[in-house]
Amino acid sequence: MGLAITVHYFVDMIENDAEGEAAFRDHMKVLNVILEREGLPPHVEPEVRGKAKARRHVGSFPYSFLHYLRRAYAYVHEDQPLTPLAEGDDPTEDPMIEEANILLDSHLLCHSDAEGYYVPIDFADIIVDDEIPGGMIGSSQRLFAELVAVAPAIGIELDGTVLSDKVAAILADEDESVPYATERLVWLTLFEKTRVSIANGTLIVFS
16 A cells, blocks of 8 residues: 545546545535635635646655655755765654754644645645644645745756746656666656646645
């Protein structure tokens, strides 16, 4: 098993799983109660797919892979030079992650690695609430900004905040011999999901 990261999850439920659709509608009601408590607008999840499409990427990977990218972002967050993780080391044990987490201000770092949502609404602070799967709600816009910030450290070239089709294709075809291969694989997945989430107004769902 591993972490699946999806957009238009609700559309998939409508098309394929009536029971899942009903359960997700209930989740959305709870989500909007929480957003209202935080003074944020409600989220209306689209029931049809939007125009923006994700480019080729890996949609799921082992849970541990996410922590490689989180470690890289922690170094950027703390203005420290990133070095590759030594073979056999656990990225979650890097003290830089704990240091970067002190203020709980990162939407990449402060989120469940197994379940939960990023909402296409721009808000500064991660929302913590046990009523929602994963216990934390992130902002797609803030996650996108953090992905842009970490890109140079792992050798990804952007034009401002835009990933070209050429670079996206290179990333999708890379193998493990490329420096920061795991970080780059996860980055591309999250970048494509956040881009579609913001453009189409759809949740990013971790499951």
